[in-house]
Amino acid sequence: MKWSLLELRKYQDMPLTFEETLDLKNELMERDNQIIDLAPVNVKGLVTVGKQEYLLHYTANTVITLPSTRSLEPVELPLQFSVDEVFMTPEQYQQKDELVPEEEILILETQTLDLSDSVADNLLLEIPMQILSEEERNTNELPSGDDWEVLSEEDYQRQQESKEQTTTDPRLAKLASLFEEEEE
Known part of the structure; x- marks a missing residue:
C-alpha cells in the first residue's frame, strides 16, 4: 500500500487510519533465503502528517516459518510488533529542528510513502537469532552424531x-x- 505525499497532505488535521492485509511472502523469501513460509501480514495503524514530517505508527501480526537453529526443522513463529517511524523529504530534513535525532529519521527518496516496504524491513528485523521448536525448548538434549556433538x-x-x-x-x-x- 502506497500513499502519495500530495494525498497525505489532506490529512494534516486528522490522522489517516488504515487496516490492511499484505502478502509479502515472495518479496521476503527473495531477501532472506532462510524464510520457509510467511502468512499474510495483518497491519493496523495510522499516518500523522505534520508540517515537517510524516509519522507512521502501526502494529503487524503474522506467522513466519523458519528453520530451527538447532535441528533445521521448520518452526512456525508468531510475530507481533509495533513500529513508529518518522519520514521526511530531503527538503524537510534540511529544515528539521534538533529535537528529533538523525538516526530516527527515514528520508523519502520518492514522493510516496510505502507501507509494504516499511513492514517488510521491520519484519526482517524482528526475526530472532535463536529459533527453537517447542520440543527443543523443553529439553536440554543437544544434537549429536558419529564423532561429533553440540x-x-x-x-x-x-x-x-x-x-x-x-x-x-x-x-x-x-x-x-x-x-x-x-x-x-
Whole structure:
C-alpha cells in the first residue's frame, strides 16, 4: 500500500487510519533465503502528517516459518510488533529542528510513502537469532552424531577444566614423581 505525499497532505488535521492485509511472502523469501513460509501480514495503524514530517505508527501480526537453529526443522513463529517511524523529504530534513535525532529519521527518496516496504524491513528485523521448536525448548538434549556433538558453553568449560586436571604434560611427568620422592 502506497500513499502519495500530495494525498497525505489532506490529512494534516486528522490522522489517516488504515487496516490492511499484505502478502509479502515472495518479496521476503527473495531477501532472506532462510524464510520457509510467511502468512499474510495483518497491519493496523495510522499516518500523522505534520508540517515537517510524516509519522507512521502501526502494529503487524503474522506467522513466519523458519528453520530451527538447532535441528533445521521448520518452526512456525508468531510475530507481533509495533513500529513508529518518522519520514521526511530531503527538503524537510534540511529544515528539521534538533529535537528529533538523525538516526530516527527515514528520508523519502520518492514522493510516496510505502507501507509494504516499511513492514517488510521491520519484519526482517524482528526475526530472532535463536529459533527453537517447542520440543527443543523443553529439553536440554543437544544434537549429536558419529564423532561429533553440540555442547553448551557451560559443558564445554567443564570439559576443558577436566582435561586440564587429568592430562599432565609427558615431559613433566618425571618431575612430578621427583616431588613425591622428596616428600617421603
